[in-house]
Amino acid sequence: MNLSNWNTPLSYLGLATLAYITIKFTRSATTFLLPSGLTRYNRTKANWALVTGASDGIGFGFCQELCHRGFNVILHGRNRAKLEKRVQGLNAQFPMAKVEIVVCDVVGLTGAVDEIGSEVREILTAQGGELSVLVNNVGGETRPYTVLSDLRFDEVDATIAKNAVFMTQITRVLLPLLEKGDGGLCVYAATKGFVDSFTKALEAECKNEKRNVEVLGLRVGQVRTAGFDIAPGLFSPEARTLASAGLNRIGCGRVIVWAYFWHWLQGLSFDIMPRWLLVKVSIDRMMALKKEDEEKAKKR
Numbered sequence: 001m002n003l004s005n006w007n008t009p010l011s012y013l014g015l016a017t018l019a020y021i022t023i024k025f026t027r028s029a030t031t032f033l034l035p036s037g038l039t040r041y042n043r044t045k046a047n048w049a050l051v052t053g054a055s056d057g058i059g060f061g062f063c064q065e066l067c068h069r070g071f072n073v074i075l076h077g078r079n080r081a082k083l084e085k086r087v088q089g090l091n092a093q094f095p096m097a098k099v100e101i102v103v104c105d106v107v108g109l110t111g112a113v114d115e116i117g118s119e120v121r122e123i124l125t126a127q128g129g130e131l132s133v134l135v136n137n138v139g140g141e142t143r144p145y146t147v148l149s150d151l152r153f154d155e156v157d158a159t160i161a162k163n164a165v166f167m168t169q170i171t172r173v174l175l176p177l178l179e180k181g182d183g184g185l186c187v188y189a190a191t192k193g194f195v196d197s198f199t200k201a202l203e204a205e206c207k208n209e210k211r212n213v214e215v216l217g218l219r220v221g222q223v224r225t226a227g228f229d230i231a232p233g234l235f236s237p238e239a240r241t242l243a244s245a246g247l248n249r250i251g252c253g254r255v256i257v258w259a260y261f262w263h264w265l266q267g268l269s270f271d272i273m274p275r276w277l278l279v280k281v282s283i284d285r286m287m288a289l290k291k292e293d294e295e296k297a298k299k300r
């Protein structure tokens with residue numbers, strides 16, 4: 001190695017780039033080593049978490065993990081009978097936890113969404129404790145693997161309602177309660193542009209207004225759920241594993257983080273990959289999933 005070359009501007013640029021990448025990588029990786037800050041939102045052991053889209057999948061995984069970690073839980077969903085069944089399951093599995101439900105279809109939302117605030121207030125008055133955690137989980141696609149031009153108006157509208165509109169409205173409605181509940185707001189989000197921007201803006205707004213609320217956006221890769229019946233594996237964990245990993249990231253000091261270590265590694269590889277390769281890998285994967293889905297539908 002010729003050390004005399006180390007003084008060129010290009011070597012300084014190389015060193016600066018290396019330092020930047022190392023700092024970025026280390027900051028991102030350390031989130032998996034820090035202990036969870038969740039306990040600070042339930043010092044009294046009487047506090048509540050509200051999980052949206054809680055009757056199935058990742059949302060229900062969050063409910064199980066929150067009950068396991070000593071919270072009382074309010075399940076949000078659209079199907080009362082399914083939610084009540086979930087309540088029975090949680091009561092049997094976690095007899096110490098109080099479990100309640102709120103019912104609201106997030107598609108076709110009206111001003112009646114404000115009533116969720118009143119319902120939650122009634123629960124807290126009757127049962128005690130404060131609302132200290134909100135997991136904004138509800139979302140998903142209306143007709144998966146379909147290009148925009150093949151979707152109908154109502155399908156596009158429903159997808160935006162599920163992934164963006166409801167989370168904004170429910171956060172608005174519940175923010176005053178969360179603030180009273182010693183400030184825990186866990187915004188669960190998939191890798192959705194609006195959700196990322198909303199989370200970052202909300203975090204900045206809360207900080208600026210000195211609100212005692214922590215905002216965290218969780219990035220998520222593939223997770224095995226009832227609606228997404230993929231083979232379980234290192235890169236496709238069960239819903240509860242993902243939920244547990246997500247809760248462990250609370251208090252990590254960052255606004256948007258990967259919830260689960262193996263998804264983080266995947267995300268890192270996507271960051272490094274050239275865009276054409278990323279697009280190819282993503283489309284190939286989507287096509288394979290679509291084919292699997294069609295074959296399963298034929299067998300049904």
Ligand SMILES: NC(=O)c1ccc[n+]([C@@H]2O[C@H](COP(=O)([O-])OP(=O)(O)OC[C@H]3O[C@@H](n4cnc5c(N)ncnc54)[C@H](OP(=O)(O)O)[C@@H]3O)[C@@H](O)[C@H]2O)c1
Nearest residue numbers: 053055056057058078105106138139140190222223225227
């Ligand atoms: N699974 C994955 O691999 C994956 C990957 C990345 C991101 N995500 C994101 O993670 C979140 C949860 O996904 P998941 O796979 O757990 O979904 P899921 O298994 O399909 O569960 C979705 C939940 O949302 C509820 N829901 C759906 N439409 C609703 C509506 N119109 N009104 C009220 N509730 C409604 C469902 O209720 P019902 O029980 O009544 O249907 C269910 O409780 C979503 O935001 C999704 O985009 C998932």
